[in-house]
Amino acid sequence: MSHDTQEVSANDAHARGPLLLLLGSGLVWLVISGVLALIASVQLHTPTFLASCAWFTYGHMQALQETAFVYGWLANAGLALGLWVLTRLGGEALRAGNWVTVGALFWNLGVTLALVGIVAGDATGHSLLQLPRYVQPLLLIAYGAIAVAGVLAWSGRRNEASYASQWYVFAALFLFPWLFSVAHVALFVVPMRGVMQAVTAGWFAQGVFTLWLAPLALAAAYYVVPKVTGRVLPGYQFASLSFWVLIVVGAWTGGRHLIGGPAPAWISSLAIVSCSLLVFHYFVVWLNLKGSIGQGGAVMKFTSFGLLAYVIGGCADAFTSIRSFAVITQFTYFTQAQQQLALYGGISMLFFGALYFAVPRLTGKTWASAALIGGHATTAILGVLLLVISLGVAGWTQGQALLKPAVTFPEIAAATRPWLLLATAAYAVLLVGNLMLVVNFLQTLAAKPTVPAATLFQATSDIKETA
Amino acid sequence: MSTSSNQDPRLTQSAASDTSLLAAHEKAAGKQADEKGNYKLMPLALLFGFSGLIFWAGSYMGRFSGQFSGNIFDENAQPSTGAEVVAKIDPIVLGKKQYAAACIACHLADGKGLTGVNPPLAGSEWVTGSEERLVRIVVHGLKGPIKVMGVEYSAAAMPVFGKVAGSGYNWSDEKIAAVLTYIRQEWGNTAGPISTELVAAIRAKEGDRKEWSAEELLKIQ
Incomplete structure (x- = not known):
């Protein structure tokens, strides 16, 4: 088994161009969305900020930051890491790399057009699908061009054996076009009527997380954790069941966005039980990846934090979807806290962990600065904790107050204001951290290799059975 | 765990090769015979x-x-x-509402009417007496002289309330039954309720016709 002891091979060098293009553009969007999120969060407690300019009012800024974050940062980074994991495990060079490059260029062109469109007032108004409708076909085609490489990496893999990371990437590659095209047709081409529109939008928004971003992040984590710890995952015999629970049940959790809203009761009920069933998935993920906790190094620090956020966020979804909780948390800042916990604390942090692992292998160089890595880790963890806690408390306060008819809206705004100020601070901290990552990334790309990659990486040994 | 190899914070080393990772997990996922039954x-x-x-x-x-x-x-x-689609309506509540909407103008709130002009309902033998006569008066109206509680009303003019030709009100059978039930138990009256079915039956039997006279009514029991 130990014939393959070289940690990096020509395959990594071959994938370097397209994948670094995806990662780099993702990081640019990360910083842009950070700036936009900061502005939007200031507007929440200081409504006069930029209010004189119609282009930069809160509705626009919120849609802009969300779009830049999900379709700019998460999509680019997730696809890059997913393709990388597929080529690494497949043992063959990345094929159709040119398709990835062209696809990445058009994808980012599409995201740019989308932001311009949103500024011009063409946002759709559907959460996580604010992209103007005319940009969506372009994005779908660009996505297809990128995904081709993933399908080829899977079908042309050298090793017949398959691993959890591969299932997750492969599923994510196919599930996003399904979600995206169905939502496009059902919301814009042949718009559903009335309540069904909200149901479809909720299904899509939840699907983007559960069926696309979460699988990509899990693929990265499932790969990185045993690689770094050198141990077989302890609950791996349940990994496939956990995978199928996520894929099959995950799609039904969309109705949780409608609990307490004007939707048929069974749609909400089904979402509530689906959220509960997913607890099994989260538990198995925790069981398998908990080895990352307490390990040294930036990769494991980010991954273990992401794992905790992912699992805690999943359990929080299950609890707050119960109707007696939802009556307080639904339609408040609390749902924003949950979304940030999932997208930032969970997905992003898992991506960061894998990114810190992948970039040295793709470039054949170590990261340029250890201080910037440490700074990024500290600010990211601090920022996410601050953000989720402040939005969570603000939401809980708001939700309790909204249930009391005697409390007026200005009173509620005054009560939540300190927490919203704290959330703004959190966004600023996160932005600083992400700037550190971008600087480090650019410095790493620019640096000259000091030693050949072959000597940089130690020869790998066989994985050890769990004790 | 290869802690010694992870000394450089700028580079996280791998502790396992990709091929061994694949092979070991493929084995872990497989159903291995549990020989000891543990x-x-x-x-x-x-x-x-x-x-x-x-x-x-x-x-x-x-x-x-x-x-x-x-x-x-x-x-x-x-x-x-x-069954719950048709909500039960309290005839007294409905009847009171109907009474306040129309009847009250002549028969007044105390049901005593105006002696010599508008006959009373409180204690009236026409109200608490024959159901057949009472329903007919409201459905088709009444014209001409009538004697109520010993007082002669020479030119009574009860309007047409039923869903019949020439009706100014077009009240449903249910509404008429309700208002009659109401007046038969109000102001000290103690007669039983009038059913919607009875109103419907009388309206179907008599069809469209002109107002009743007291003489015609007295022939009906």
Whole structure:
């Protein structure tokens, strides 16, 4: 088994161009969305900020930051890491790399057009699908061009054996076009009527997380954790069941966005039980990846934090979807806290962990600065904790107050204001951290290799059975 | 764990090769014969836990499904028998409302009318007496002289209330039954209620016709 002891091979060098293009553009969007999120969060407690300019009012800024974050940062980074994991495990060079490059260029062109469109007032108004409708076909085609490489990496893999990371990437590659095209047709081409529109939008928004971003992040984590710890995952015999629970049940959790809203009761009920069933998935993920906790190094620090956020966020979804909780948390800042916990604390942090692992292998160089890595880790963890806690408390306060008819809206705004100020601070901290990552990334790309990659990486040994 | 190899914070080393990672997990996922019969607690507990979740999910869906209807928005809605669609209306409440809408103008709030002009309802033998006559008066109206409680009313003019030709009110049978039930138990009257069916039957039997006279009515029992 130990014939393959070289940690990096020509395959990594071959994938370097397209994948670094995806990662780099993702990081640019990360910083842009950070700036936009900061502005939007200031507007929440200081409504006069930029209010004189119609282009930069809160509705626009919120849609802009969300779009830049999900379709700019998460999509680019997730696809890059997913393709990388597929080529690494497949043992063959990345094929159709040119398709990835062209696809990445058009994808980012599409995201740019989308932001311009949103500024011009063409946002759709559907959460996580604010992209103007005319940009969506372009994005779908660009996505297809990128995904081709993933399908080829899977079908042309050298090793017949398959691993959890591969299932997750492969599923994510196919599930996003399904979600995206169905939502496009059902919301814009042949718009559903009335309540069904909200149901479809909720299904899509939840699907983007559960069926696309979460699988990509899990693929990265499932790969990185045993690689770094050198141990077989302890609950791996349940990994496939956990995978199928996520894929099959995950799609039904969309109705949780409608609990307490004007939707048929069974749609909400089904979402509530689906959220509960997913607890099994989260538990198995925790069981398998908990080895990352307490390990040294930036990769494991980010991954273990992401794992905790992912699992805690999943359990929080299950609890707050119960109707007696939802009556307080639904339609408040609390749902924003949950979304940030999932997208930032969970997905992003898992991506960061894998990114810190992948970039040295793709470039054949170590990261340029250890201080910037440490700074990024500290600010990211601090920022996410601050953000989720402040939005969570603000939401809980708001939700309790909204249930009391005697409390007026200005009173509620005054009560939540300190927490919203704290959330703004959190966004600023996160932005600083992400700037550190971008600087480090650019410095790493620019640096000259000091030693050949072959000597940089130690020869790998066989994985050890769990004790 | 290769802690010594992870000295450089700028580079996280791998402790396992990709091929061994694949092979070892393929083995771990496979069903290996448990020769000693030593079942591990964790797999069993996980499966029990998962089954428990499925059971809970099924129970919850059964209780809060709203019959999977697109029209039921309240998860606590009970199964429909079709009966609750027609809400029961209290005839006294409806009758009082109808009385206040029209009758009160002549018969007044105390039901005593105006002696010599508008006959009284309180204590009137026409109200508490024959149901057949009373229903006819309201459905088709009444014209001409009538004697009520010993007082002669020479030119009574009760308007047409029923759903018949020439009616100015077009009240439903239910409304007429309700207002009659109301006046038969108000102001000290103690006669029984009038049913919607009786009003409907009389209206169907008599059809469209001109107002009744007191003489015609007295022939009906």
